[in-house]
Amino acid sequence: MKVLEAIQKRRSVRKYKEDPIPEEVLLRVLEAARLAPSGKNFQPWKFIIVKDKALKKKLAEASAGQFFIARAPIIIVGCGFPDNCYARMGRYMKSWSVDVTIALEHLILQAQEEGLGTCWIGSFEEEEVKAILNVPKEVKVLALTPLGYPDEIPRFRGRKSLDEIISFDRY
Numbered sequence: 001m002k003v004l005e006a007i008q009k010r011r012s013v014r015k016y017k018e019d020p021i022p023e024e025v026l027l028r029v030l031e032a033a034r035l036a037p038s039g040k041n042f043q044p045w046k047f048i049i050v051k052d053k054a055l056k057k058k059l060a061e062a063s064a065g066q067f068f069i070a071r072a073p074i075i076i077v078g079c080g081f082p083d084n085c086y087a088r089m090g091r092y093m094k095s096w097s098v099d100v101t102i103a104l105e106h107l108i109l110q111a112q113e114e115g116l117g118t119c120w121i122g123s124f125e126e127e128e129v130k131a132i133l134n135v136p137k138e139v140k141v142l143a144l145t146p147l148g149y150p151d152e153i154p155r156f157r158g159r160k161s162l163d164e165i166i167s168f169d170r171y
Contacts, residue, residue, distance in 0.1 A: 013117025016148035032110035036103035039086030039095030062128035072146030117150035
């Protein structure tokens, strides 16, 4: 699959089959995240791979009751290190959140290539997620995504036209 094709086909999946993900498939998905670029190559991330059913249920509860995520075979939790990243991105912010986002997007696109579904989960109580997974205080949780074989074909939700989102030479 070409990259643009993977991007065009990717949808947020909210229904998953119970089929396990083969280890070699999971490793390719995780390798895509590992290879992502980051500010000054700090790679300020860690991904928690959650397979335990009880933990997945607790994560779903901590994610605004989005219980569909617990039905996927895996939930991946993307974490970042604010104290160990490029500190002056744009000369005004730390890069960790952008870096982790890029790595998660690489993971999501490789998942699409592998026939797996994902759904970016940004609605969660960080302190609850951290407590459930024993995430250290200095580490931030950026997002979660379920990972599994889709049991639905989500509809295309549309996108703005290119002329609505770009300009040339000036804003």
